Amino acid sequence: LRLICTTTAVQRKNIEASGPEKYTEAFIKKQIEEFNLGKRHLANMMGEDPETFTQEDIDRAIAYLFPSGLFDKQARPMMKHPTEVFPEQRKIQWGEDGRPFHFLFYTGKPSYYSLMHETYEKLLNVQKHQDQLLADDLPLQKEKRNLAGSRWLTRIELEEMLLEKVSDHDYSRFIQLLEKLVAQPCADIEEKYIQKFSKEVPVQLQQVVIEPLQHDERGVAFSTGEGKRKTARATAVVYDNGTGKITVNGIDILHYFPVLQDREQLLFPFQFLGRIGKHDMVCTVSGGGRSAQAGAIRLASAKALRSFVTEKEVEFMRQAGLLTVDPRVKERKKPGQEGPRRKFTWKKR
Amino acid sequence: RIMPVRWSRYNPSYLEPEVKKESYQKPLEELTEEEREQMELKAVRPIKAAPLTLSSSVFSDPMISKFTNMMMKSGNKVLARSLMSQTLEAIKRKQLEKYHKAPENEKETIECNPYIIFHQALKNCQPIIGLSNITKGGKTYQVPVPLTDNRKRFLAMKWLITECRENKRRRTMMPEKLSQELLLAFNNEGPVIKKKHVLHKMAEANRAYAHFRWW
Numbered sequence: 001l002r003l004i005c006t007t008t009a010v011q012r013k014n015i016e017a018s019g020p021e022k023y024t025e026a027f028i029k030k031q032i033e034e035f036n037l038g039k040r041h042l043a044n045m046m047g048e049d050p051e052t053f054t055q056e057d058i059d060r061a062i063a064y065l066f067p068s069g070l071f072d073k074q075a076r077p078m079m080k081h082p083t084e085v086f087p088e089q090r091k092i093q094w095g096e097d098g099r100p101f102h103f104l105f106y107t108g109k110p111s112y113y114s115l116m117h118e119t120y121e122k123l124l125n126v127q128k129h130q131d132q133l134l135a136d137d138l139p140l141q142k143e144k145r146n147l148a149g150s151r152w153l154t155r156i157e158l159e160e161m162l163l164e165k166v167s168d169h170d171y172s173r174f175i176q177l178l179e180k181l182v183a184q185p186c187a188d189i190e191e192k193y194i195q196k197f198s199k200e201v202p203v204q205l206q207q208v209v210i211e212p213l214q215h216d217e218r219g220v221a222f223s224t225g226e227g228k229r230k231t232a233r234a235t236a237v238v239y240d241n242g243t244g245k246i247t248v249n250g251i252d253i254l255h256y257f258p259v260l261q262d263r264e265q266l267l268f269p270f271q272f273l274g275r276i277g278k279h280d281m282v283c284t285v286s287g288g289g290r291s292a293q294a295g296a297i298r299l300a301s302a303k304a305l306r307s308f309v310t311e312k313e314v315e316f317m318r319q320a321g322l323l324t325v326d327p328r329v330k331e332r333k334k335p336g337q338e339g340p341r342r343k344f345t346w347k348k349r
Numbered sequence: 350r351i352m353p354v355r356w357s358r359y360n361p362s363y364l365e366p367e368v369k370k371e372s373y374q375k376p377l378e379e380l381t382e383e384e385r386e387q388m389e390l391k392a393v394r395p396i397k398a399a400p401l402t403l404s405s406s407v408f409s410d411p412m413i414s415k416f417t418n419m420m421m422k423s424g425n426k427v428l429a430r431s432l433m434s435q436t437l438e439a440i441k442r443k444q445l446e447k448y449h450k451a452p453e454n455e456k457e458t459i460e461c462n463p464y465i466i467f468h469q470a471l472k473n474c475q476p477i478i479g480l481s482n483i484t485k486g487g488k489t490y491q492v493p494v495p496l497t498d499n500r501k502r503f504l505a506m507k508w509l510i511t512e513c514r515e516n517k518r519r520r521t522m523m524p525e526k527l528s529q530e531l532l533l534a535f536n537n538e539g540p541v542i543k544k545k546h547v548l549h550k551m552a553e554a555n556r557a558y559a560h561f562r563w564w
Contacts, residue, residue, distance in 0.1 A: 149393065201393050259427055264404050272370060272405045291401055316373045319391050321366025321399030327358040
């Protein structure tokens, strides 16, 4: 008989060490049944048909029955399907005798390493196939995949797929393996496997709608555009059949922008499209400094010119960087430092 | 993959903008395979906004804007740009004087375009090899090391500017002195070229330590 002396502190259950709460399958099933029952009750209460009661109807009903003034949407009462409420978890990975199911369980990241093993197996398959073709003197297929139209899964998507954490280093190794597999000439054999990890990117980034031209009283076509840069906001109205006069806040640009660089920036979109003497422009701008106002007007005029020009030229303008909003703003000052980056003078004593 | 050491406001997937008009007017057949891939990539990815110093006009030159930025003090771009334009004007005036005074047969050899003179002078000032301090066994040695293009351009511009700031008389203006230096560098004379030759000789003298470099 051995007396084991322990303190009461150790005998308490260590809640932090056991990790996030694990749900059994039976529990989740019960929750799903309860949810379905509750859905029918709710439909009865609202006087609607229980068979055709969708999630949107549930949300509306709950918002009606339990009105809440809380700002955070996640804090308000909600009724969702249990699979959305309880995060998807790994089922317990060992049997009753304590022996794990997966052969790589003791590596700590079994699904990641098994994924790497599978991908490498596919790579070896492809190489064997290539060697066979070379031995039979058959030509290797060299059809290049369209790399621009697809992208690999992001690290977070991969984590969701594998249900375990993937570090940056592991993720980059996985992407390197995939790239190597794709670079092989006979990778078409494993197309299905590769497609599991690649996603379509919208081929053209022209998701912006180009407005049609408007006409004012005299019949002259014009279009408006808005632009911003740092704190400056500008609106520009570009008229057709003009002589190239540009007015800012009622003042001519020669007087408003005495610096050559700003005037160059104003004329940049017109010069790029070759339409310098053909358009008139009237703009209003407020806020920011000298260069910021010039940049804002440049963006506004480029956006206005989109309606006058063919789609191809709009794409050229986008690739020249005329249509993107410049996200650079003044960096905030941090505590413990004199400015955004400058530290206080270091004194030895 | 290159991780940015200093973060930028743009997402890493943003590409650099291409401002020159000529690159968009090339027909499809003339492009090589790489250029075609680049075009396809550009069609899918978002593109950064063009900086305010860049423009598609004939008068904007990336080298000149870089040089202007290096000459700028405490953010006074207006002053730096005016100095630069005065320098180019001074070069043009001096060259035109020389052109009108020269006899007929030499008139063709005299270069009047200030941009060409600027570019050629910079190219002549660029060192081919540089020295870097490597500490081995407690002693620091000056080891000859190859330089990247960017570093060569930066050194040439830096030398020109420091030379003009320090070695001019009290009364001479910066554009005058700069135009003088640029014309001398264009003809492979002058203190900046001498500095470049001194660097080359030091590198040749320290040739024995070249094997200390590990990159």
